[in-house]
Structure formats: C-alpha cells, structure tokens
C-alpha cells in the first residue's frame with residue numbers, strides 16, 4: 080500500500096517504523112473506513128471534535144439494554160451496576176482524570192448546561208465586581224452562556240463581558256497579559272472563565288498561574304476543559320481552581336453529545352450560602368426516598384446534580400474512563416508529545432513554501448495534542464473537504480481560515496500524521 084511521495088522522500092517509511100516502536104492503543108478503537116485516498120481507513124485527526132468509538136462501548140451498551148429488558152424497574156437496585164447510584168461508578172475515575180478528590184467531581188448533563196448551573200453559584204455580580212472575563216477566541220457557546228448570564232443579572236453583556244485579546248499580530252494569549260489585566264482590573268472581575276486548552280488555537284493556558292492570580296484579585300476562577308480533559312494532565316484540586324466543566328465526546332471518546340463532568344473545589348462544598356438549583360438528585364441519597372418537601376444536599380459536588388442519571392449515556396463514559404485509568408494520563412501525555420512533535424516537524428516542511436501557518440504555540444508545554452493551521456487566502460471548509468475526499472484525512476475546519484489537526488495519543492498513528500503532511504503538500508500549491 081505504501082508508495083513514496085515525492086514531497087516526503089522516505090518519511091512514510093519512517094512513520095511506519097515509528098508506529099512499530101510506539102503503537103499506542105489503536106487496536107481498542109474502531110477507525111472509520113476512508114472514502115477517498117490510497118488507504119482503507121481514514122487518518123482521523125478530529126478527535127478534538129468527536130473522539131472515535133472504543134470497541135468495548137457497543138457491548139457495554141447492549142449489556143445495559145439487556146439489564147433493562149430483564150429487570151424493568153428493579154434494575155434501579157438490582158442491575159449489575161444499580162442505576163440509582165450509577166453516577167457514583169464514574170466519580171473516582173473522573174476525579175483521577177482531572178486531579179480532583181472524589182467529593183469534588185461528578186458526571187452529569189452536558190457542558191454548557193453545567194457551566195450555567197455552576198455560574199448560578201459562582202457568578203454573583205455585586206458592587207463594582209460585576210464583570211466576567213473570557214478569552215476573545217472563547218468557544219461561541221461560552222460567549223453566549225456568559226452574555227446570557229450577565230443579562231440574567233440585569234447587566235449589559237457588552238460591558239459586563241470582557242474579552243481578552245492576544246497582542247496585535249499574535250494568535251495566542253500571553254499568560255503575562257492575563258496576569259497584568261488582573262493586576263490592573265481584577266477588582267472589577269466577578270468571574271474569570273477561560274478555556275484550559277483553546278478550541279481554536281490549541282493553546283494550553285497556564286491554569287495554575289492564572290487561577291492563582293484571579294483568586295488573589297478576589298475573583299472566582301472557572302475553567303472550560305472541553306479541550307483539556309483527556310488531552311493534558313490536570314491537577315484541579317491542587318491548582319485551587321474554583322470550578323470546572325468538561326465534555327466527554329472529544330478526547331474522552333464517549334460518543335456524540337456525551338455527558339459532561341463537573342468539578343467544584345472542596346472549599347465550596349457544603350456551603351449553605353451558595354445559591355444552587357436543585358432537583359431530586361441534589362438531595363442526600365440515603366434520605367432521597369423519604370419523599371420530604373425540603374432537600375438535604377450532601378457536602379459534595381453531588382449537591383449540584385438535579386436529575387436522575389441517564390444510564391445509557393453513562394455506560395460509554397464509564398468504558399472510556401476505564402481506558403484512561405488503565406493507560407494513565409502521564410503515559411498518554413508522553414506519547415502525545417512525541418506524536419504532536421512529529422506532526423509539527425512534518426508541517427514545518429510543508430508550510431515553508433505554502434500559504435500555511437501553524438498558529439499553535441511551538442512550546443510543547445503550552446499546547447495539548449492539537450495543531451491549528453491558518454490557510455492564507457483559502458477556505459478552511461474547502462480544504463478539509465479536499466483532504467477528506469481526495470486523501471481520506473479527517474480534520475476539522477473553523478471558518479474562515481483555521482484547520483485543526485489533533486493526533487490523539489490513544490489511537491492516532493505517526494502514519495496518520497504523515498498522511499496529513501502528504502495530503503497538504505498535494506492539495507495546497509507551493510508558492511515557489
């Protein structure tokens with residue numbers, strides 16, 4: 080199947096050699112067939128958008144369906160993993176993944192719903208401290224969420240929401256600029272809510288330094304970890320983060336629209352002064368069925384839960400978290416650094432004489448696995464279509480001009496990275 084590309088000389092053979100030495104865990108995943116190009120499977124670089132399906136997920140889902148068939152309502156207590164406390168099965172592995180204590184972590188709802196529930200507690204504008212700070216390239220959904228929170232509190236979102244911009248001519252935020260902003264204007268900030276890894280540029284923020292500066296300025300500090308969970312090691316408890324939320328459909332491979340996770344630092348747990356929205360699952364499990372009209376929330380993050388857990392959505396998260404537990408984030412990060420470093424080296428070759436620029440920080444400590452490429456004078460959508468249909472390379476476009484490539488350490492290969500570079504070389508015309 081391999082044929083040497085004129086653009087890359089012996090690089091394809093090198094990619095195969097690297098794969099043999101550093102194979103990852105691709106065998107545990109189902110890789111879609113390619114619709115174009117020379118290889119039977121796609122080169123899947125879109126795990127930052129939707130992770131691939133673990134082989135184990137189907138069987139686990141079928142087992143849950145079977146328990147429902149066999150047990151009906153009795154499954155709440157008698158299923159192999161009883162449904163009433165099913166979320167508890169996910170707590171310890173989710174806590175390990177993000178560096179939290181079990182009482183600080185719960186899997187529930189989806190990401191933006193969770194951000195809203197957390198902002199009910201942690202965005203409480205008062206006096207001159209009314210502002211919410213996000214990054215200018217925050218995911219639009221986060222922007223909508225914080226603007227609607229400002230409006231909910233009777234504030235003008237155009238003044239209540241501050242968007243931190245990179246310096247002119249730069250693509251990513253400098254930590255020092257965030258710290259300088261907080262030093263100058265922190266007294267007006269009620270909440271700092273940033274992406275741990277920026278969805279567009281792939282920049283990994285200095286979460287501990289920014290959290291410390293935000294808290295020192297008297298603000299609450301929350302993180303959207305959609306692109307960080309399962310991508311980079313996290314230590315949310317030790318970093319003193321106030322709260323965080325993430326999704327499980329990207330690096331956690333739990334399926335489209337999968338459940339999200341939530342972290343609330345233990346210093347906030349059991350605080351009766353914190354406003355929270357409540358439902359059945361916000362009350363202490365031991366007295367839940369006493370059917371009393373007033374809840375008794377536990378002194379854990381489970382107090383933020385509202386509804387009973389959706390079992391068929393929880394199974395895929397459990398399967399995924401077991402995988403992360405068995406491989407471990409440190410090993411994944413090591414492989415991630417090797418894979419992304421390799422892709423970067425190949426992209427350096429392709430981009431020198433093409434209108435393509437890698438906008439992700441070059442320092443591996445300032446990024447996860449994703450590399451984002453800006454297309455000069457072209458459309459990101461058009462390019463990703465060609466990569467897919469002509470080369471079987473699946474990447475993801477963010478209009479107008481960014482294409483994102485994420486070699487995911489669990490299942491991506493060096494050969495996938497080589498296919499990206501080879502396909503770009505064939506698709507984007509060289510300028511000299």
Ligand SMILES: Cc1ncc(COP(=O)(O)O)c(C=O)c1O
Nearest residue numbers: 189190191192218220278305326
């Ligand atoms: C950084 C970030 N925040 C928020 C969202 C929205 O998540 P959801 O639709 O699951 O609420 C996404 C989705 O991709 C995202 O990448």
